[in-house]
Amino acid sequence: MNILITGAAGHIGSYLMRELSSKIKKKNNLFFLDNFSSNKYNSLFNLNKKTKFFELDLSTCKLSEIPKCEIVIHLAAKTDAAQSSKYKKEFYTNNLPATKKIISYCKKHNALLLFASSTSVYGPQSNWVDENCSKKDLKPQSPYADIKLKEEKLISKKLKNFIVLRLGTIYGFSEGIRFHTAVNKFCYQSATDQPLSIWKSAYNQRRPYLSLFDLTRALAFIINNKIKTNTIYNILSNNYPVKDIVKCIKKINKKTKIKKVDHEIMNQLSYNVSNKKFCSLGFNFKSKLYKDIKFTLEKLKNIN
Numbered sequence: 001m002n003i004l005i006t007g008a009a010g011h012i013g014s015y016l017m018r019e020l021s022s023k024i025k026k027k028n029n030l031f032f033l034d035n036f037s038s039n040k041y042n043s044l045f046n047l048n049k050k051t052k053f054f055e056l057d058l059s060t061c062k063l064s065e066i067p068k069c070e071i072v073i074h075l076a077a078k079t080d081a082a083q084s085s086k087y088k089k090e091f092y093t094n095n096l097p098a099t100k101k102i103i104s105y106c107k108k109h110n111a112l113l114l115f116a117s118s119t120s121v122y123g124p125q126s127n128w129v130d131e132n133c134s135k136k137d138l139k140p141q142s143p144y145a146d147i148k149l150k151e152e153k154l155i156s157k158k159l160k161n162f163i164v165l166r167l168g169t170i171y172g173f174s175e176g177i178r179f180h181t182a183v184n185k186f187c188y189q190s191a192t193d194q195p196l197s198i199w200k201s202a203y204n205q206r207r208p209y210l211s212l213f214d215l216t217r218a219l220a221f222i223i224n225n226k227i228k229t230n231t232i233y234n235i236l237s238n239n240y241p242v243k244d245i246v247k248c249i250k251k252i253n254k255k256t257k258i259k260k261v262d263h264e265i266m267n268q269l270s271y272n273v274s275n276k277k278f279c280s281l282g283f284n285f286k287s288k289l290y291k292d293i294k295f296t297l298e299k300l301k302n303i304n
């Protein structure tokens with residue numbers, strides 16, 4: 001089976017380039033694609049010499065330029081949710097056409113699409129939410145999350161063979177690591193002796209998080225097993241309040257301080273997302289937040 005991974009130079013993709021092949025059956029071939037819009041050429045350092053990488057922009061390339069595959073893991077997108085209100089047009093004109101191209105590609109090759117959506121489509125919810133949450137109760141709070149929802153709708157309307165994966169906020173080290181998201185940003189701030197900038201009122205509020213390790217195992221689980229398609233799965237290691245993340249960081253760097261700050265994005269309000277539907281297929285989320293934070297801080301230990 002040929003498997004295409006788009007957005008391969010990114011935080012998640014650069015981890016998959018190194019870790020996915022060892023978790024799936026040997027006869028699978030992996031193909032990676034990115035346009036380097038995030039300029040992460042560093043994601044290409046020290047790759048296995050068999051890695052097949054294509055520099056292509058999904059919003060402008062021809063379908064015929066993309067290698068033929070039977071499964072697509074579609075990660076390519078502009079991703080800094082906090083900036084998506086300011087750069088709304090750039091987000092809409094990149095992410096939607098890229099996903100439309102991938103939909104056409106999957107139709108042409110009859111490929112299975114694994115789409116990286118986000119738990120941010122739920123927005124603030126007073127109770128636990130799962131995949132049965134009705135469309136009218138989804139409350140995306142940023143253009144980034146709104147686009148994810150539009151893409152989910154397009155995919156379910158146009159494709160017969162797809163899985164929407166609503167991913168929790170990623171943590172963990174990769175060659176293409178981004179520091180926009182909570183855990184990694186706090187690790188960087190702690191490593192550079194800056195106070196952790198915690199959004200006011202977010203300290204006790206729980207949100208869904210996902211380790212790169214668990215995500216890679218979850219994707220391998222989907223590829224290795226015939227699981228139910230044409231559906232949505234929440235993929236998250238656990239729901240944590242920010243104070244748990246701070247506690248882990250403080251355990252490693254005792255000098256860490258925090259500073260409460262304002263922020264325009266409201267999707268940081270508390271919500272707990274259930275991963276039971278995916279676990280009911282026989283999958284266990286295994287990652288430990290402390291261990292991943294320790295590993296990231298270890299990588300940053302000489303920065304000061």
Ligand SMILES: NC(=O)c1ccc[n+]([C@@H]2O[C@H](COP(=O)([O-])OP(=O)(O)OC[C@H]3O[C@@H](n4cnc5c(N)ncnc54)[C@H](O)[C@@H]3O)[C@@H](O)[C@H]2O)c1
Nearest residue numbers: 007009010011012035037038058076077079116167169170
């Ligand atoms: N990181 C998270 O916390 C998180 C959480 C939920 C969902 N997701 C989703 O997972 C996917 C990957 O996230 P990430 O953290 O690795 O993001 P990232 O920003 O690190 O990587 C995205 C990659 O996509 C590439 N790209 C953007 N537009 C492209 C285009 N038109 N053609 C080809 N390549 C293009 C970029 O150059 C970049 O390397 C995204 O769709 C994101 O929305 C991420």
